[in-house]
Amino acid sequence: MEWANAIVQGIVTGGFYALFACGLSLMFGVMGIINLAHGDLAIIAAYVAIALIPSTHLPMVWAFVVVVPIFAVGGYVVQRTLLQASLDRSPFTTLLVAFGMSVIIENVLLEVFSANGQSITIGTLITKSFSLNSTITISYFSVIVLAVAIMVLGGIQLFLSRTATGRLVRAVADDREAAQLVGANYRHVFGIAAAIAFATVALAGLSYGMLTEFVPTSGVTTLLFAFESVVIGGIGNVWGTLVGGVVLGVAQQIGAQINPAYQILAGNLVFLAVLAVRPRGLFGMRTA
């Protein structure tokens, strides 16, 4: 039964990883940007909530109402300025710029908020849980995060497959130059994709800040898990990202069940195994 519990907890954790990873997958799939600052952006979202929400008199749980729109607009602006300027130079420049963003963000956060751990307190919701049986107890909040992840991924999937703008995003991802020839302003389309990616990373960061304590450098470890989820699931595959997150989460929990010290190791081993057997990921069908 302890194993069943590990699997259930892994699935729930996987939802969080998927929420974290989908923006990363979108930025890479559409713009070819490996956003090394992705984890740090999430941590910014958590700090923005701490700094901003008390003055709005909103309950902390509703922080996303304020933070997510700010991040969406910020994502569009950053993409149209800094990231586009680096993309116009070379992919390598873009990688370096993202790395630079990561370093700058961490240090500014350290300067402003200090290295003390903080968390977004949402009252009793975080401690409430329900029991499936005597050994399996699930926290309500992590189920909410899993549900949010599924809704976000489903929303992205619907947007990409059903809307005209989503179709344009896929066209630009397929062939940027041909998309220009049919009248797409690909820079604007990139901006839209970045806005979505930033909005999702804000949600992930807020969830992270509510689930656990964070410090300015917390983005780095979470970025690693996000990367592993994306690669396990297959780059550019929306539902693959969810499966990737769940596979990673379950692997980590099973590892922790064997020995608490093996939690991260087990996740990394599964990640390496997938890379070795299916380099394109479990659902990476696209040949690009």
Add this chain to the structure above:
Amino acid sequence: MSEKAVSAALLEVRGLTVYHGQLRALDNIDLAVATGETYAIIGANGAGKSTLLRTIVGLHEPKSGHVVLDGRDITREAPDRRLAAGVALVPEGRRLFPSLTVEENLLVGMHKARPGTFDMKRVSELFPWIPDRRKQRASQLSGGEQQAVAICRALLANPRVLLLDELSLGLAPIVVRRIYEVLPALVAEGLTILLVEQDVAQARQIASQVHCLLEGRTSLTGRPDEVTAEQIEEAYFGVGALPVSASAADPGG
């Protein structure tokens, strides 16, 4: 076809010079395509034909010279703005969006459409098999089918000038013939066509004006019935024009 009433030039290229790095791909090219005309650019591999079309739609920036559409200088405009102004290119190699379905490719082609006669119904008349295959991914189509969809995708924007880059590339002759068969219908609807073709016979047959490029320079222009096969051959390869002397320097490079 060449006797069609011809008004002032719809698309004009003036003194266009384009570099690929150090290489001068186009050198001081002038051309004027009149409304309703079918204008063919011919020339060997590397003559600069595709570069010319790509510069007209804004994918290359010229070193000097101008691209003028109906009296308006569009040289500095972005490709998406030029499409909205009425210049559409069917690029070399089709360049459909492989992960999109046939229908989605066509819908993307319509997203900045100008008002005009081409809609889904009209392009389905040109290629009647399209409605049945609309749910298929573009990457699953044969080369000829992809070419047809690429043409439709460009037509759905309702361009004033349709640029066609090497329609016949990599296609069987019978497929090429079928695709060329639809062009007169497009011209009859008032569309102006600027096409690039390596197949000189094909170009002469369909065009009201031919323009031969040789290593980035204009080597011949004229109506197909005015120029002889020999003249075209010389303009195409550039050898016959030279004195028959092994030591003569080739002015074309």
